[in-house]
Amino acid sequence: MMTQNEMLEKANPRHVFDIGDLSVEEIDDLISLAESIMEKPDAYEEVAKGKKLGSLFFEPSTRTRLSFEAAMLDLGGNVLGFASSDSSSTTKGESLSDTIQVVSNYVDIIAMRHPKEGAPLAAARRCLVPIINAGDGGHNHPTQTLADLITIKERKGRLDKLTVGFCGDLTFGRTVHSLVNALCRYEGMNFAFISPPELRLPDYLKEGVLARSGHPYMETGSIEEVIPSLDILYMTRVQKERFFNEADYVRLRDTYILDLDKLHFAKRDLAILHPLPRVNEIAVEVDDDPRAAYFDQVHHGKFMRMALMMKLMGLEDPLKK
Amino acid sequence: MDVSKIEEGLVLDHIKAGMALKIYESLKLDLLDCPLAILTNVDSKLMGKKDILKIGALVPIDLAVLGFWDEHMTLNIIRDGEVAEKVQLEKPSEIRGLLECKNPRCITGQERAIESIFYLADREKDTYRCAYCDSMWEK
Ligand SMILES: [Zn+2]
Numbered sequence: 081m082m083t084q085n086e087m088l089e090k091a092n093p094r095h096v097f098d099i100g101d102l103s104v105e106e107i108d109d110l111i112s113l114a115e116s117i118m119e120k121p122d123a124y125e126e127v128a129k130g131k132k133l134g135s136l137f138f139e140p141s142t143r144t145r146l147s148f149e150a151a152m153l154d155l156g157g158n159v160l161g162f163a164s165s166d167s168s169s170t171t172k173g174e175s176l177s178d179t180i181q182v183v184s185n186y187v188d189i190i191a192m193r194h195p196k197e198g199a200p201l202a203a204a205r206r207c208l209v210p211i212i213n214a215g216d217g218g219h220n221h222p223t224q225t226l227a228d229l230i231t232i233k234e235r236k237g238r239l240d241k242l243t244v245g246f247c248g249d250l251t252f253g254r255t256v257h258s259l260v261n262a263l264c265r266y267e268g269m270n271f272a273f274i275s276p277p278e279l280r281l282p283d284y285l286k287e288g289v290l291a292r293s294g295h296p297y298m299e300t301g302s303i304e305e306v307i308p309s310l311d312i313l314y315m316t317r318v319q320k321e322r323f324f325n326e327a328d329y330v331r332l333r334d335t336y337i338l339d340l341d342k343l344h345f346a347k348r349d350l351a352i353l354h355p356l357p358r359v360n361e362i363a364v365e366v367d368d369d370p371r372a373a374y375f376d377q378v379h380h381g382k383f384m385r386m387a388l389m390m391k392l393m394g395l396e397d398p399l400k401k
Numbered sequence: 402m403d404v405s406k407i408e409e410g411l412v413l414d415h416i417k418a419g420m421a422l423k424i425y426e427s428l429k430l431d432l433l434d435c436p437l438a439i440l441t442n443v444d445s446k447l448m449g450k451k452d453i454l455k456i457g458a459l460v461p462i463d464l465a466v467l468g469f470w471d472e473h474m475t476l477n478i479i480r481d482g483e484v485a486e487k488v489q490l491e492k493p494s495e496i497r498g499l500l501e502c503k504n505p506r507c508i509t510g511q512e513r514a515i516e517s518i519f520y521l522a523d524r525e526k527d528t529y530r531c532a533y534c535d536s537m538w539e540k
Binding site: 176194196197198205216217219284 | 504506507508509510511512513514515531532533534535536537
């Protein structure tokens with residue numbers, strides 16, 4: 081019999097907290113695997129038989145939780161966990177690290193959502209199984225980025241040599257920061273950052289990641305100015321809380337609504353992405369346009385989570401034997 | 402002002418004026434029971450004003466902490482009343498347990514018994530990054 085400490089030492093699990101924890105090659109492999117699962121889901125329905133996902137949501141996020149849980153069920157595994165911290169033991173004053181160590185004795189992999197930034201690293205201190213960060217406050221959410229990447233790949237057939245526009249709240253939008261980080265690692269990219277001056281991309285991204293990558297980028301206040309050149313348009317929500325007064329908010333909100341008028345000048349094969357939930361930044365009339373890809377992201381997200389869980393649990397691709 | 406020479410111990414010299422107390426606290430020197438002298442605002446040809454810290458025993462000392470606060474100070478090891486060794490300091494690439502993250506949304510503010518970890522982000526700008534939440538720590 082092994083002691084818990086011996087088990088911890090032996091386990092040494094691989095975690096994914098941030099999209100940067102995966103190399104470009106690994107991301108490409110995950111996309112291939114997800115595409116393979118999408119094509120032949122039947123071949124994968126028993127891959128994770130007997131495995132259990134710990135779905136630990138310390139704050140509610142119904143769509144992300146359901147995506148992870150559906151992903152595990154579709155691989156033939158099971159799910160246990162909680163949907164908000166009311167039902168978890170943290171309310172009894174137990175540390176996150178203790179909660180996670182306990183749960184890691186029952187499950188094979190953990191998907192964790194937590195309101196505090198950096199929570200996954202604290203959780204991994206003494207954990208027997210891989211942890212996937214399903215969102216830690218405004219910090220990271222790597223499986224959203226994986227869903228974004230596979231959607232771009234599906235639409236454009238590649239992840240390099242693309243002109244990508246990001247529109248809306250670029251200051252606080254963690255999905256934007258994470259996708260910029262991921263795309264900067266590919267060749268021949270071009271970026272356009274469309275936002276009001278109050279919500280521009282933070283300097284650390286411009287001076288750090290972007291400057292180092294050498295990819296050209298421009299900042300503008302107008303969608304119309306850049307939309308004809310874009311291959312991808314990544315829309316985000318402009319939140320009312322970010323503004324000092326109502327008048328500014330209303331003015332800016334309307335400037336950044338994507339509708340068919342603005343799309344008139346866009347390429348025919350543009351792909352429009354949005355991390356959802358949407359409020360009104362994309363007019364409903366755009367949903368029927370073939371360029372709308374935001375519900376595809378939801379669809380793809382589940383398959384990327386299946387691929388990622390297979391990889392972290394070390395499960396073989398049955399079609400690659 | 403004259404503080405008698407030490408026979409055996411450590412002398413931290415050329416500390417930026419006003420920093421000696423910070424270093425004293427960071428190294429938890431209050432826990433020592435050997436003689437100890439903190440000199441501040443001493444005239445210096447090189448620096449105008451400087452601080453000096455003298456520890457009257459050869460105690461183990463965290464070089465990373467010293468390098469973090471000021472890599473340009475000098476650390477002399479004294480044996481038999483002479484400088485036996487001069488230690489070159491370096492900005493540490495990682496610093497544990499010393500700093501508190503200033504981000505109110507960071508897990509380190511909530512989780513008990515968690516050791517803070519910061520990585521050197523920019524050597525020139527002297528900034529460190531929280532290993533947990535990635536926020537920057539500037540002096
Ligand atoms: Zn932090």
